[in-house]
Amino acid sequence: MRELEEKILSEGKVLPGEVLKVGSFLNQQLDVTFLMKMGEEIARLFKDSGITKVLTIEASGIAIAVAAAYKLGVSVVFAKKNKSSNVGSDVYATTVFSYTHNIENNVIVSKDYMNSDDVILIVDDFLAKGAALEGLIRLVNQAEAKCAGCAIAIEKGFQGGGDSIRAKGIRVESLAIIDSMDDTSVTFREQN
């Protein structure tokens, strides 16, 4: 999505440790008009997939998931991070390692909100090593729902998570894929 690439170039900042700061429009501050444009593009990409629900993970995925679900006309379910390992039998549960915070989170979704009739689109703001996405895919599998694919705003292609999930045959669409970045330049992967 050309507009997202332009926004990353004009407003993003590359910080040490392969961190891309896009706080001005996707994190901390949300440019809601632009968010809805990204939602529209995600809806266009998956319009023929029969999506029944969008699944995301709190907290920063919620905004773009709402935008995509609004344009697809479906509900959002969000997986919660849970410090307690004491999860009930009424939830799907898995663990996801957070490289940002260097901790392992329990991640749960109530069984009330996802089942084998669902066709799930997983949506998140960032994709790096893919740990969160793989956790969400495990939750979809536990529900015996169909995973139609994953839609991401910004993929750090050079961290390999997206390509490793694609290699498993799962559709991953990222609105912008960064193949390399440093403090002077950002290179995007060509997509059609």
Next chain:
Amino acid sequence: MRELEEKILSEGKVLPGEVLKVGSFLNQQLDVTFLMKMGEEIARLFKDSGITKVLTIEASGIAIAVAAAYKLGVSVVFAKKNKSSNVGSDVYATTVFSYTHNIENNVIVSKDYMNSDDVILIVDDFLAKGAALEGLIRLVNQAEAKCAGCAIAIEKGFQGGGDSIRAKGIRVESLAIIDSMDDTSVTFREQN
């Protein structure tokens, strides 16, 4: 908002400890079409206030804040919960006690995203004792921005937080105010 009251009555569940569970549409699962209707009502209530930004707090406030900001045509800023008490000089910071998790959170907003030119509408999904809202008001005051008021989906009127903030002269609009609830009935405050 009559439709919200009806949804609380048909889909909400009152649990022990004065907990109202509305996971099917406002928490865990988000009914995005309905969320946008709530956003529209909030925009209608504050349409003459010259709002420049919506401020909320992660995680569950983000969805309704996005809906309200979309209908108002402004951006969202969200305050982050931060376990570290080591906050820099580039943020507004305060502490908020969470009665749900029984811990005190540091809550921060980057100074980049709120300043004295802003007219802020604070938006959140729930209002009970008002601790989160009072924290957000302190952040607005630190920025020397104008607080146009607070817009809430569901206020637990019987916990007093909303009325205590109103008594300070701050406008608080809640789309539904619950004056009492138990496992057999929910009573709403009359609003016009």
